[in-house]
Amino acid sequence: MIHLTDREFQELVDFIRTNFGINLSKKRLLIEARLFSVLAEKNVSSFTEYFNLIRGNSKELITMMNRLTTNHTYFMREPRHFEYLKNVILPELTENRRDKCLRIWSAGCSTGEEAYTAVMVMREWFGLQSGWDYRLLATDISTRVLESAKHGVYSAESLRDLPAGWRSRYFHTQDGQTYLLSDEIKKEVIFRSLNLMNPFPFHRPFDLIFCRNVMIYFDQETKNKLIQKFYDILKPGGYLLIGHSETVQRDVVPFQYIEPSIYQRG
Template sequence: MTPLDYEYLRRLLKERSGLDLSTDKQYLVESRLLPLARRAGLSGITELVQKMKSGAEQLTCDVVEAMTTNETFFFRDKIPFDHLNDSILAELARSRAGRRSIRVWSAACSTGQEPYSIAMCLREFGPALSGWRNEIVATDLSHEVLEKSKAGLYSQFEVQRGLPIQLLVKYFTQLGEFWQLSADIRGMVQHRQLNLLQDFSHLGKFDVIFCRNVLIYFDQETKTSIFERMARMLEPDGYLMLGAAESVVGITDAFRPCPDRRGLYQLNPARMARSAGGALLPGLKVVAAR
């Protein structure tokens, strides 16, 4: 791969997916795209780039998918799901008792382990949510990973990573070398292909947004835009969950960290008050900063 090839790919990936590759990530591009080039019958990345420049749109889409497919596993990092189980669901059970529904967005859901982990948390919460209309919207840029997520079919290796044995036994059926997630849990999740760089307001309002381990690949301007748009889609008392290496600090004042709950954020009441022209939005109250 020549330096010019790499620069072309960097610009294309930034434009199409928001992925902001530094100048020292050429090895990553080669490791992900060389197998793709060979499957397409091409000699290497230089020929791959030439084909893309000639207008091979499907090949270009395949390149973007190959570069934006990230690792995931059930109950990844544990702490976000502790927050969900220990406090968030109890709060929502009280505050949403009138409408008896909860909406959660799993952004950049990859192969589905995150939204299905959320679904199992909702199902395991108990009688307080029995009979509720709970909906999880799982989105990703990659059509390939969404198809895998829809199937809910995972290898022995995948179910061994983070999934408690009691949940494996309760919600999965073994099919040869694979494990099939129950139709009941799969039915709680709606899958939609979505590019976070584009408008996503059509998804509607959410009580909780999981957007973990994806914004670290974007530049600050792109992060700011995504945070601002997500803020408009979150209920006034809702929650935003970020990855362990991510933060809103220094990027946007639309959210404020939740004290003593790492990775968890809520809408900033002062900012929302200013946005509403001085009138607080329903459910918000100004709290003195700590």
């Protein structure tokens, strides 16, 4: 096992915090463990040598971030949000809406379960009402999770909290271990690679943004800046849903608090 020196560790922590917002200052062992096999593959003998290799090499940088991000997620995670989507957000956003188009973003989507759960909720809610466009944009910095999201193959464990009817309607399984998501749900989500630290490349505002369990790895200043960017890109009346263990500092960003982890732009 190759160990990080104190200087290398600090250099990497600063680099990742500056470029990706993620604070790994208490994750020394995690970094060493997750990058160990990459160093072996690259045949380098120290982290300094490895940093020289990734500097200015975007492909290697992506490989490193694919290893260092934490991507745990599952269908119907934090179900209160999906209940609120069905009972409050959708009725409110669709009332008197002429363009019949909702703009929804899953920011930090990991392997896609959050975005796909939202599509299932919306399919059920819209039912036979025709003509609505509610495709979701789902983004992440890890290209590995985005590829997996596009494939739409999941473990039984990941589907555990979904209603049984949705499991049988929207998935196909041969062995009861791995489940393939149907194309009718997959085609409603557009996956893109996006670093939330960069300026947002959008021209039109969103009605609803999910950014759940992403900012837990960011320091307060980074969170505040990102939440302000979300505020600016939401339509008036639009919603931000964050993880249940996260909060918005309302003295910094003028979101209206609805209930824990649910905020609205006034």
